[in-house]
Amino acid sequence: xxxxxxxxxxxxxxxxxxxxxxxxxxxxxxxxxxxxxxxxxxxxxxxxxxxxxxxxxxxxxxxxxxxxxxxxxxxxxxxxxxxxxxxxxxxxxxxxxxxxxxxxxxxxxxxxxxxxxxxxxxxxxxxxxxxxxxxxxxxxxxxxxxxxxxxxxxxxxxxxxxxxxxxxxxxxxxxxxxxxxxxxxxxxxxxxxxxxxxxxxxxxxxxxxxxxxxxxxxxxxxxxxxxxxxxxxxxxxxxxxxxxxxxxxxxxxxxxxxxxxxxxxxxxxxxxxxxxxxxxxxxxxxxxxxxxxxxxxxxxxxxxxxxxxxxxxxxxxxxxxxxxxxxxxxxxxxxxxxxxxxxxxxxxxxxxxxxxxxxxxxxxxxx
Numbered sequence: 001x002x003x004x005x006x007x008x009x010x011x012x013x014x015x016x017x018x019x020x021x022x023x024x025x026x027x028x029x030x031x032x033x034x035x036x037x038x039x040x041x042x043x044x045x046x047x048x049x050x051x052x053x054x055x056x057x058x059x060x061x062x063x064x065x066x067x068x069x070x071x072x073x074x075x076x077x078x079x080x081x082x083x084x085x086x087x088x089x090x091x092x093x094x095x096x097x098x099x100x101x102x103x104x105x106x107x108x109x110x111x112x113x114x115x116x117x118x119x120x121x122x123x124x125x126x127x128x129x130x131x132x133x134x135x136x137x138x139x140x141x142x143x144x145x146x147x148x149x150x151x152x153x154x155x156x157x158x159x160x161x162x163x164x165x166x167x168x169x170x171x172x173x174x175x176x177x178x179x180x181x182x183x184x185x186x187x188x189x190x191x192x193x194x195x196x197x198x199x200x201x202x203x204x205x206x207x208x209x210x211x212x213x214x215x216x217x218x219x220x221x222x223x224x225x226x227x228x229x230x231x232x233x234x235x236x237x238x239x240x241x242x243x244x245x246x247x248x249x250x251x252x253x254x255x256x257x258x259x260x261x262x263x264x265x266x267x268x269x270x271x272x273x274x275x276x277x278x279x280x281x282x283x284x285x286x287x288x289x290x291x292x293x294x295x296x297x298x299x300x301x302x303x304x305x306x307x308x309x310x311x312x313x314x315x316x317x318x319x320x321x322x323x324x325x326x327x328x329x330x331x332x333x334x335x336x337x338x339x340x341x342x343x344x345x346x347x348x349x350x351x352x353x354x355x356x357x358x359x360x361x362x363x364x365x366x367x
Contacts, residue, residue, distance in 0.1 A: 153201060
């Protein structure tokens with residue numbers, strides 16, 4: 001089976017993490033994010049993946065390679081300019097088989113693609129959309145189904161009196177190649193969700209009521225929630241399996257004189273000083289050092305970051321090779337880009353974003 005993954009966006013919602021790293025290969029727990037999607041696809045029999053890239057495409061190719069390590073064939077197509085979901089699909093048309101999956105590259109999920117494909121074949125559909133149930137459907141466009149699970153209509157930005165379903169588009173489709181024949185020509189920007197699917201209503205468009213985990217990780221809040229859910233094994237992943245077998249704490253070769261509180265991961269070469277606490281729900285990349293008496297909780301610190309003594313980092317994301325001084329307090333959804341230097345006695349909070357290479361002197365910010 002074949003899959004097309006749309007991963008051409010610039011990841012503006014995740015800046016400054018994506019200021020220097022392409023969104024598909026931003027580290028999530030212990031591996032590039034898109035690796036989770038590739039592993040998930042492979043579990044459902046997908047052996048040929050086309051990755052539609054745009055911004056920083058060479059960086060994606062350098063990290064992910066040809067897919068052989070994951071048991072798949074990974075091909076790349078690079079859009080000359082952003083073409084939208086439909087335009088990206090049409091641009092890759094020459095590489096597509098008669099039936100394939102099409103996927104939004106911003107999603108972490110373990111839903112059953114095999115069952116979705118089986119329903120597609122059973123109903124004789126031309127296109128089958130995976131639909132996720134959400135607690136607050138007012139934030140999304142909704143999908144209404146008929147009794148036979150064919151799509152009845154799409155409802156954008158519903159008012160409270162219009163909400164009679166909680167099913168939303170989950171960004172995973174089974175498509176037959178003939179759906180491309182009625183699309184605009186390659187090179188034009190258009191949306192498959194807004195300009196193609198509505199025209200297929202009544203003409204072979206079905207919805208698959210997906211079960212399992214589903215999350216859009218395209219924001220800092222989504223990224224942190226995905227991290228927590230992987231650590232707590234709320235979504236099926238390879239790293240979750242390893243964590244579960246290890247009692248929810250993993251530490252590679254390094255020196256941990258402080259404490260790791262489950263669930264937590266410390267990468268290769270990490271140093272956790274006496275009196276320091278890492279966890280719960282914390283991830284340290286490779287070669288991260290945490291000073292004496294410091295506490296890292298509900299946060300991600302990427303490779304090479306150094307934290308001084310008696311500093312707290314909670315519910316935040318810290319990029320690569322960041323230096324944080326003594327007696328700092330960083331909390332409340334802060335996102336720090338690569339190679340930032342933060343002097344001692346700084347307090348960052350309330351979702352502050354510090355872009356790559358910035359240097360904050362001692363005591364410069366106290367939210």
